Amino acid sequence: MTESVSMVQTLLDQLQTLPGLVGLLIGLVLMGVVGLNLRESARLRRLTARVRSRVEPAEPAASSGGTVSSSPREPGWSAGTAQTGGIDESSPRPSGRDVGLDADVDWAMTPESVPLAEPSFGFGATPAVRVASPERLHRDLSVHDEWLVTLDGFGLEQVSHELILAQFKDWHRCGQKTVRFGLDGQDRLVVALLLVTRQGGLSLNEYNQFYDRLAAGLSECPGVDSAGFMAQLPDFSICHARSRERLRTLEALDGQLVFHLQSDHPASTQNTAAFLSAMGLSERAEGRFSRLDEHSEAIFSVLPGDQGFNLSFMLDLPRVSHPTQAFSDLVDLAQACAEAFSGRLVDDAGRSLTSALFEQFAQQVASRDQALTAAGLTPGGWLNRKIFS
Structure with a gap:
């Protein structure tokens, strides 16, 4: 008993000193901070449970016309879809460009692009037919977006596909341009x-890389007149002119839709990450979260904000398979974030975005989707993911 009284007296004596008082105050502050964080985490968990059902991704049903329809969503939001970025997931958040609507939501372009216009948007005795490495062979080759070289004539018709492909192992790029093999309508x-x-567009260096690599590979095929075959290919000026013409179409239809969350009381990085993960997003880079499709490609992304914004929401339309549905899901998620973090959704200029404006954006997304498809740039297709990267 005497020892207990002595210990208490010693503790009281220590508290009367300045270091003791400082230690007590620090302990009380730490306890308060921990308590506030626990209460905020509990609130976010409850809110997550309430809003998750309306932001879960829906599987769109394909229709025969190349578009997709889905069941109605909340009133006022578009539910129709149609069939496209890295931006490559390593790409930075684009800078703002106005699309001509009242709010300054950002259809961002790359530096080389022009401002967006409104979319009007072994040998064989007979010709060889065997095909090796079928995963390398594509049926969706584009006469508009690719320089197609048919490997026929000059002895090539007597060489199997396997032997030709064997000369081009690991050949997938020339500079920034993709190289691929496929079959035409006559196989x-x-x-x-x-x-x-x-x-x-296509550069002279990329053209020369392609020409030299193709010539070297064909020269290894027995019985093939490689020099004769290469001599009949078009020169750089023709390919470059085609490239520039297609680039103008690309620039008129390209774009990334960006808007932001602004809050006077931003949540911590940990609570933000926990909430976005609970909403079904995956962290692709530090602080950058994306909703992924079945091929692990980004449908839309949420990025750390800058210039006074807490979060930024981005849809890279040409790279998304169902742009209208993706936009609707992105808006649902953004509204859930605004509710969870006591914020408001704004454009690049900090002006609030209303439901009426979001409906206009949904209509513009649908129009851009149709224009891309009409131009042969199917949103979400393999080719679009290579072009819009």
């Missing part, structure tokens, strides 16, 4: 060089 082997990307 002839075709090699295709992409003519245009967001970074620009």
Whole structure:
């Protein structure tokens, strides 16, 4: 008993000193901070349970016309879809460009692009037919977006596809342009060089890389007149002119829709990450979350904000398979974030975005989707993911 009284007296004596008082105050502050964080986490968990059902991704049903329809969503939001970025997931958040609507929501372009216009948007005795490495052969080659070289004539018709492909192992790029192999309507082997990307048209260096690599590979095929075959290919000026013409179409239809969340009381990084994960998003880079499709490609992304914004929401339309549905889901998620973090949704200029404005944006997304499809740039397709990267 005497020892207990002595210990208490010693503790009281220590508290009367300045270091003791400081230690007590620090302990009380830490306890208060921990308590506030626990209460905020509990609130977000309850809110997550309430809003998750309306922001879960829906599987769109394909229709025969190349578009997709889905069941109605909340009143006032578009539910129709149609069939496209890295932006490559490593791409930075685009800078703002106005699309001509009342709010300054950002259809961002790359530096080389022009401002967006409104979319009007072994040998064989007979010709060889065996095909090796079928995963390398594409049936969706584009006469508009690729330089197609049919590997026929000059002895090539007597060489199997396997032997030709064996000369081009690991050949997938020339500079920034993709190289791929496919079959035409007559099952002839075709090699295709992409003519245009967001970074620009075909360069002389890329043309020369393609020409030299193709010539070297064909020269290894027995019985093939490689020099004769290469001599009949078009020169750079023709390919470059085609590339520039297609680039103008690309620039008129390209765009990324960006808007933001602004809050006077921003949530912590940990609570934000926990909430976005609970909403079904995956962290692709530090602080950057994306809703992914069945191929692990980003449908839309949520990024850390800058210039006074807490979060930024981005839809890279040409790279998304069902742009209208993706936009509707992105708006649902953004509204859930605004509710969870006591914020408001704004454009680049900080002006509030209303339901009426979001309906206008949904209509513009649908119009851009149709214009891309009409131009042969199917949103979400393999080719679009290479072009708009």
